Every structure is written in C-alpha cells, then in structure tokens.
Amino acid sequence: xxxxxxxxxxxxxxxTNGRDDNTVERxxxxxxxxxxxxxxYTHVDLGFSxxxxxxxxxxxxxxRRFEERSAQMYGKQKIAGFLHLYIGQEAIxxxxxxxxxxxxxxxxxxxxxxxxxxxxGMTANECMAELFGRVDGCSxxxxxxxxxxxxxxxxxxxxxxxxxxxxxxxxxxxxxxxxGDGGVCVCYLGDGAVWQGSFHESLNLAGLYKLPxxxxxxxxxxxxxxxxxxxxxxxxxxxxxAGYAMPGSLVDGMDVFSVTRAMRDHVAMxxxxxxxxxxxRTYRYRGHSMSDPAKYRSKEELEDxxxxxxxxxxxxxxxxxxxxxxxxxDAIDRSVKQEVNESVAFAESSPLPPLEAIYDHVYTExxxxxxx
Numbered sequence: 001x002x003x004x005x006x007x008x009x010x011x012x013x014x015x016t017n018g019r020d021d022n023t024v025e026r027x028x029x030x031x032x033x034x035x036x037x038x039x040x041y042t043h044v045d046l047g048f049s050x051x052x053x054x055x056x057x058x059x060x061x062x063x064r065r066f067e068e069r070s071a072q073m074y075g076k077q078k079i080a081g082f083l084h085l086y087i088g089q090e091a092i093x094x095x096x097x098x099x100x101x102x103x104x105x106x107x108x109x110x111x112x113x114x115x116x117x118x119x120x121g122m123t124a125n126e127c128m129a130e131l132f133g134r135v136d137g138c139s140x141x142x143x144x145x146x147x148x149x150x151x152x153x154x155x156x157x158x159x160x161x162x163x164x165x166x167x168x169x170x171x172x173x174x175x176x177x178x179x180g181d182g183g184v185c186v187c188y189l190g191d192g193a194v195w196q197g198s199f200h201e202s203l204n205l206a207g208l209y210k211l212p213x214x215x216x217x218x219x220x221x222x223x224x225x226x227x228x229x230x231x232x233x234x235x236x237x238x239x240x241x242a243g244y245a246m247p248g249s250l251v252d253g254m255d256v257f258s259v260t261r262a263m264r265d266h267v268a269m270x271x272x273x274x275x276x277x278x279x280x281r282t283y284r285y286r287g288h289s290m291s292d293p294a295k296y297r298s299k300e301e302l303e304d305x306x307x308x309x310x311x312x313x314x315x316x317x318x319x320x321x322x323x324x325x326x327x328x329x330d331a332i333d334r335s336v337k338q339e340v341n342e343s344v345a346f347a348e349s350s351p352l353p354p355l356e357a358i359y360d361h362v363y364t365e366x367x368x369x370x371x372x
Contacts, residue, residue, distance in 0.1 A: 031242045036262040038252035043321075046098075046260055050323045054332070056098070056256060057318060060090040060311050061336045063115045066124055069340045070114070070131055074290050078348070079131045082160070083145050086115035088285040091310040092218055093119035095259025096186065099267040104181070106154045108169045109188035111146035112218075113158040116188065120153040124343035134350035141353045142361070154183075163189065163196030166215070170202040173213035177273060184212040184270035186263075192223025194237050200244075206275040207244035213275045214266045218253070220284040225296045238279035246275050253282030254308045283308075 043053045067085045074083050086093070093115040100107070102120055109116055117127055122138060130137025131145055139149050139158075146160040156172060159165035169187030176183045193199055194217060206213050217237050221228055228235050241248030247269065251262040259280060266276045283305040287294040294302075318324045 031239075033238055033241075034247070034249040034262075034265070036249060036251040036258040038255035038258050041255075041257040041261050043257065043317075043323075046257060046264075053314075053318065054324060056094050057311070057314050057329070058332050058336060059094045059097075059119055060256070060314065061333055062124065062339065063090045063093065063118050064311060065333075065336050065340045066118060066127065066343070067114060069344060070128070071286070071290065073128075073131070073344065078344075079145070080133065081144050081146075082111065083131070083290045084112040084288065085284070085286045085290075086112055088305070088310070089218060089220060089253065089282045090115055090119075091256040091259050091314075092188075092216070092253050092280050092282055095256045096216070096263045098260045099263035100186065101183070102153060104154070104183045105267070106156055106172050106176070106183060106185045107188070108156040108165050108172065108185065109158065110162065110165060110190055110193065111158065111160050112190070113146065113148045113155075117148045117150065117153075117155060117158075120150065120155055122148070122150050122153055122155070124339050125346040128340075128343035129347040129350045132347040132350070133352065134347055135353045136346070136350040140357075140361070141350075163193040163198040165189075166193065166196070166198050166202045169213055169215070170206050170211060173206060173211035173270075173275070174209065176212050177209075182271065184214065184267055186214045186216060186267070188216045188218055190223060191217060191219040191221070191228045191237060192226075192231070193217075194240060195231065199240075203240070203244040203246070203275070203277070207246050210273040211275050212270040212273055214263070214270050215275070215277045216263075217277065217279045219279055219281045221281075222284070222288065222296070224288045225292065225294075227296070236279075238277055241277035244275075246277060248277040249279070251278060251280040253280035254310050254313060256310060256314055 063086060067087050070079065070083060071085060073079050097119045107116060107120065114127060126136065126138040127148065130139055130141060130143060130148060133141045133144060135141050139147050143149065143158060146158055148158040149155055157165060166187060166189060169185050173185040176185060203215065219228060219237055223231055238248040238250045249262055252258045262278055266278050269276050285306060315329060
C-alpha cells in the first residue's frame, strides 16, 4: 500500500527503479510565513489620521508612565504581591487594539496585563486601585496585578499560571463560533508559555475545529531569566503554527504600525474561522518582575534595545512627518503624568474590600452551605 501524504505542499521524492526492496522514500514539504518588518508601513498605508496617531502615542505613554509609577508605589509598599511591568512592549497592546472591535472581540492574557488593559480603554483609576487592592479596582481589589478583568472591554484576565489561560482562550473562541456573534478571541502569551503542553493541546483543537482565535506570542526574549535561544530547540516560535495547520507570522514588536498591520490581517483571518499564530518580537526593559535584578543580560544589550524604544520611535515619526511639534508632545506627556498621579490619589482614597465580601464572586450559590 502506498503511503498517504497529507497537505497540498507535500511531495514524494526518490525512485525504487522497479525494485521491491523497501527503499526509503523521502517526503518534502514547503511552508511559508508572513513577516511584518519594522519601518515598512506608514500611517497613510494604514488609513490613520494625524489625530489617531497622536492618540496611539498617548496610549503608549500612558502605559509607560503608569508602569513607572506602579514601580515607585511598589517600592513604597503601597502595592503587595507580584508586579510584572510592560515597559518596552507597549506597541503590541496599542497596535493590537487598532485591529479589534472593543466590546465584541475578547482578549485574554497572562500576568503582564496592565498594558493591554489600558490600551483597551480601562481607566488608570480602576487599574491603579486594583494594584492597591482597593474596592474600586477593576476586580474590586481581589485580583491584584495579575488578574485584571473588564466585562465592558471583554478582557477575560490576567492569569498568573504560565499557559493556563491558553485553553480558556480556545474555549472562548469556541463560544464565539457557537454563538455566531462574529467576535474573535485574541490570546496573548509569553515565549516561555510556548513550551507548556496546554499551548500545543489548544492549538490542535483550534486548528481542528477552525476556531476564531489569534494566539499572540509576545516574545520579549526572556522567559523569566532564560533566553529564548537557550530554551527553544527552534527559536522561531511562529513556526509552531505549521504543526496545527494554521498560518503563522513574525512581527517587529518595536514598531506599532507593523503590529497594527499584522493584527488586522490575523484578526480578519479569525473572523473567517481561521486560527493563527503571531510571534511579535519585543523587549522588556525591566526584570521579569520587581524582584528580578536581570543580571542575566548585559548593560550593553539593554542599552542597544533602548535605542529602539517604541515610544521614541513613534515620537520621531511624528516629528519627522511634521505631525506634531516637540511642545505638543511634551504637553501630552504632562497630561499623562497628571492622569497617573491622580490615579494614585484615587487608589489611596478608595476603601479596602469588606471582610464579609471574601467569598463574593467565587461561588454561584448563596449562603455557601458547603462551608458550614
């Protein structure tokens, strides 16, 4: 019986020369991927107005200043528990949101969730209050840094266990398709989560059932303290898509326009029930968390990466294209800093959750008879 070969790109090479001597046949396959390089796209290409680009700049600045202030508050012990900062990765959240229908599409991510929350339009007040563990926080003070949620913005978390949210994203994608609501689920994960079994199980199901999910690998080069080059037999993470019959792309995560173009393409695929994988290569300027001194990388490496800073890059674009003057951009920065400072005051004035609310939103049953 002849071997069966699946896939349109597969071919059988080699000849038996008429002999039935168990000669090994060679199979070959060609798979292609899209690459979204930095500096290839302009605001005109993407249909953005001057005002829209300035709003993107403000969004990235808000995320940066929010994270910087959060680090200060952590040092003052106003914030407890873990704190994972998004500094350096703001182009991913900001560019992604340009491709989404906020309120219809769903978003789920891991524990580095502040940036995407703010990019989706959650307020600095509700986010900072959550970090402070206060009742006016987006999770009513019960979630903290790693568990931001928003019903209105359709943010399904914020999850603290590496890879645990990826099956949830697959289930949310199934719900979109089952209901026929036209929505898609965008699932963000780190490079370290690619090697969790849940990632591969989820992609297999998404590929099998043709679910409207985009799996976005935020490759910031280090899973905690281990370089992706040391952790991955194949460091091209976007190629993981090939094993699950779905498209994969590589994106320059230091260019907000490249992220926008890539995410528009992949979200459009998802709306047609084609799941996909997007590896967005970025870089975090701080340690994995506040307790990480990041001694596993050199100062030279860090400084080189800072020369590609996403905010400086967009600022230069605005200036070079005469879309804004330095004074106007400085005014945006002052406005953002004021907003973040006010969020700290708001958080400090918000009360702590009452002790009797400890079981609220945990169990559906009223009265908790199983605890008696």
